[in-house]
Each structure stands twice: as C-alpha cells, then as structure tokens.
Amino acid sequence: GIQVEQSPPDLILQEGANSTLRCNFSDSVNNLQWFHQNPWGQLINLFYIPSGTKQNGRLSATTVATERYSLLYISSSQTTDSGVYFCAVEDNQGGKLIFGQGTELSVKP
C-alpha cells in the first residue's frame, strides 16, 4: 500500500519563528489533507490540497503531486500552534485516508 512519511518527527520553535513540515508519499494520490491535533487531542482539518497551493492566515500548504510531496508552512508561529501535524493521503483505490506518523511541534514563548 501507499506509504506516507513526514519530517521532521518533532520540532521545537521559539515563538515568532517560521517552519516547514514535509510529507512524502510513495504513489499518486487522489486526496491529500493536513490536520492539526492540538494538545487536547482534537483533530482539526487545515487543508484539503491534492495539488497546488493554498493559504489560510499564517498557514499555507503546497502539494507537488508529480513529485509526490507536500509542504506545510507555518509563519510567525504562536504557542497555540503546538501539537501534532498529520498529513493524510487517499490512494487511487478510493476512500481510505492513510496517515503519516505526524510531526510534533512545540512552540515556546
């Protein structure tokens, strides 16, 4: 099956710093989503981005489907950005999201 790898596995930032999280996938995909899981365990959809670039406030994401990777950019990080960021892809068989292992982000004040 399709493999999803995220890097780095963990990241510590000072408040105000920028960061880039990466998601590599091993096959072509129909769907790619980024999620944020906050320290209370809640999963929040950030982007649905099978290709191209999207921006939402301080966050933006770019997926280059032909090269099988996606990047999540966090600018001017805040302590509320802390948590785990998951990339998930849906393969060409349809229906099932395969999650990466996540990047754990800690933003220090």
Added chain:
Amino acid sequence: NAGVTQTPKFQVLKTGQSMTLQCAQDMNHNSMYWYRQDPGMGLRLIYYSASEGTTDKGEVPNGYNVSRLNKREFSLRLESAAPSQTSVYFCASSEMPNLPGRAQETQYFGPGTRLLVL
C-alpha cells in the same frame, strides 16, 4: 451544527468486557469512518462506511464490528476487549462516497474517545 459527535469521551474496561462506541454526524454526509490512534503510529483506519447500508474493513479491523445504523450514525463495537485495544478512537465523516478514482472532500473528525482496557 454539532458536526461529528462521539460518546463516551472516556471509558475504562476490563479485559473481556464489551462496549459500543457511538458516533453521529449532522452534516448529511454519506461516508463515515472509525480510526484508532496509538502513540507514534498516526491514525489507522478500522472500518468505514461508504454509504448507508454498506461497511468495509480498513487497515486494522480485527476485534471490532461496526453498524451503520442510518445515515447519521455509525457505531463501533468491541465484543471482548483486550489491552491491545487501549487507544484513542476517532470517528469521521465526509460528504462524497468513496468510489475508486473519485477524490473525496475533507473528512471531519469527532473529538475522540479515550479507551483504557485493563
């Protein structure tokens, strides 16, 4: 709209006990899913339901059963709980049916159920 709701939020079971995790969505979505999340492993799909009346196995279905009671509700049952089933369980829903080659829209997740099996 409440979105996706799950009950209970927390549960402690003894080995061999049974329980049902409930999930409901009020977004009129066709597809619903159950995942489990374990440390260092991301989320793994247990079962999913493409549409009312259908269910299919995901990546880790052993030890679980599901029921798509109606369009709104999708329950997950543990018939004989084992310590290996200690996990956080998430229910999710999405609008589009999961047909091969057809891209889905965003999946929306519930708040999760923390289950401890002793």
